[in-house]
């Protein structure tokens with residue numbers, strides 16, 4: 001595969017911000033780069049895009065980039081984004097949040113955004129843990145893994161974010177890991193262009209607060225663990241249920257048309273004026 005073209009990302013980053021606060025090797029940086037590449041390749045101006053995030057390491061993205069941004073409260077990014085989309089339907093509205101932010105405290109906002117098919121691009125950065133607050137287990141922490149709050153191994157069960165989004169009615173659903181930035185850029189581009197809700201789950205690493213408790217201290221160790229578990233949808237077709245046990249399917253799961261919420265709302269408003 002040809003190497004990705006050089007892009008000067010400086011134009012997209014706030015030069016006066018207080019500096020990068022992610023741990024070296026955190027997957028959040030690769031996700032940010034894949035996203036900025038998508039925006040650049042689509043030729044969308046920074047003024048035409050609003051980026052909203054909640055609280056968490058993943059939520060820091062909105063602070064670093066020079067777009068219309070809102071860094072909101074934990075779990076509430078989708079509700080702020082919904083307001084922005086309704087008030088400014090011409091803007092591309094993108095949400096970034098962690099697995100804790102979007103599937104625990106913000107889980108209700110997540111499923112209802114999927115159900116109503118509002119034109120938001122929702123990126124769930126799934127590092128399987130509450131990274132920012134020191135490593136509490138989240139609804140996506142794999143069974144058996146040790147966390148700060150599950151020191152003997154997680155005995156709870158997990159959400160599959162893709163299945164949750166599909167079950168709730170999302171009309172574009174894709175998943176990829178930080179291992180595949182080119183595919184991630186493609187999914188961001190498709191999600192941003194899709195007229196309806198798009199959910200892009202990115203499987204990421206938190207070597208600091210999950211890896212080190214599970215004999216994977218370095219970013220590489222967690223990335224190898226992720227790489228060993230991901231299977232493309234095409235490959236999975238020829239694999240048995242036993243072979244797929246514990247694997248993470250990656251690719252595009254859903255892409256379909258359905259009436260979009262904001263358009264329906266403005267149609268109603270116009271009809272009431274007559």
Ligand SMILES: Cc1ncc(C[n+]2csc(CCOP(=O)(O)OP(=O)(O)O)c2C)c(N)n1
Nearest residue numbers: 055056057058074098099100101130131132
């Ligand atoms: C209402 C509220 N509850 C709890 C917190 C504390 N808190 C901040 S970030 C966070 C979890 C972050 O985990 P996740 O969303 O997975 O993001 P990550 O840091 O892993 O990227 C929690 C519980 C908060 N800031 N606000």
Ligand code: SF4
Nearest residue numbers: 022023026057131206
């Ligand atoms: S604590 Fe984890 S998620 Fe947060 S910046 Fe560090 S590696 Fe990334």
Ligand SMILES: [Mg+2]
Nearest residue numbers: 098099129131
């Ligand atoms: Mg997390």
